[in-house]
Amino acid sequence: MYPAVSYDWRIHAASNLTCNVKEADMTAQAFWDRHAPKYAKKPIADVTAYEEKLTCVMALLRSTDRVLEIGCGTGGTARKIAPVVANVTATDLSAEMIRIARSRSGGDAAETPEFLQAEAAQDIPGQPFEVICAFSLLHLVDDIPTVLDAAFHQMKPGGRFISKTVCLKDAPRWMRAMVRVLMAARIAPHVIILSRAELTRHLIRAGFEIEQTRYFGKNRLSPFIVARKPA
Numbered sequence: 001m002y003p004a005v006s007y008d009w010r011i012h013a014a015s016n017l018t019c020n021v022k023e024a025d026m027t028a029q030a031f032w033d034r035h036a037p038k039y040a041k042k043p044i045a046d047v048t049a050y051e052e053k054l055t056c057v058m059a060l061l062r063s064t065d066r067v068l069e070i071g072c073g074t075g076g077t078a079r080k081i082a083p084v085v086a087n088v089t090a091t092d093l094s095a096e097m098i099r100i101a102r103s104r105s106g107g108d109a110a111e112t113p114e115f116l117q118a119e120a121a122q123d124i125p126g127q128p129f130e131v132i133c134a135f136s137l138l139h140l141v142d143d144i145p146t147v148l149d150a151a152f153h154q155m156k157p158g159g160r161f162i163s164k165t166v167c168l169k170d171a172p173r174w175m176r177a178m179v180r181v182l183m184a185a186r187i188a189p190h191v192i193i194l195s196r197a198e199l200t201r202h203l204i205r206a207g208f209e210i211e212q213t214r215y216f217g218k219n220r221l222s223p224f225i226v227a228r229k230p231a
């Protein structure tokens with residue numbers, strides 16, 4: 001049995017066993033560049049939970065919204081959001097993720113996200129944004145407060161920050177131990193082991209008000225949190 005966390009450690013473990021990880025450049029960008037092709041092919045682990053999340057996100061969006069998605073990966077969610085809002089800018093640290101995201105885009109330019117390679121805390125053109133999304137990202141960044149401060153700063157008053165990220169401090173001890181082993185072996189990227197309560201405190205410290213916290217499917221380790229910048 002493997003843990004039902006949103007990040008699929010099995011794929012990364014298997015892929016890294018076939019390459020020389022000791023010699024590889026282990027920066028976060030290099031890690032994600034190397035894993036992007038496999039990540040792009042990976043099916044969504046729980047389609048029902050993903051669709052529920054998407055429905056909740058869509059219900060929060062208005063046709064006039066400018067949306068930023070940070071850590072967008074290969075852009076699947078950004079492409080789904082783009083047709084219902086004014087525009088979507090989707091960024092990712094990994095050039096390879098962005099290359100794949102762009103290669104999958106097409107059709108109506110007005111309904112296509114703009115994909116940019118950028119670090120999560122970077123200032124992005126097109127601000128202020130009404131909505132900033134971060135899915136399966138915050139546990140991976142170097143410094144959560146810096147990323148949240150940047151999101152707060154780039155957001156219009158009254159705007160929303162929408163996050164779903166794994167909170168491994170709420171996981172059983174054996175699962176945390178396994179993740180630490182995978183990190184030490186450089187099979188997994190560096191992960192911040194935080195709890196839902198800590199993540200909530202980070203958001204409040206940055207100036208956000210928590211609007212809702214909920215879970216989708218059976219997963220109780222990745223809270224979906226909607227936080228609002230006061231108007």
Ligand SMILES: C[S@@+](CC[C@H](N)C(=O)[O-])C[C@H]1O[C@@H](n2cnc3c(N)ncnc32)[C@H](O)[C@@H]1O
Nearest residue numbers: 032071072073092093094119120135136140141
């Ligand atoms: C687990 S994937 C999630 C991708 C997408 N959000 C999703 O839900 O499928 C994490 C993504 O975050 C990106 N990432 C990791 N650290 C980052 C950082 N500091 N700034 C921006 N993107 C980052 C990785 O390149 C990768 O595409």
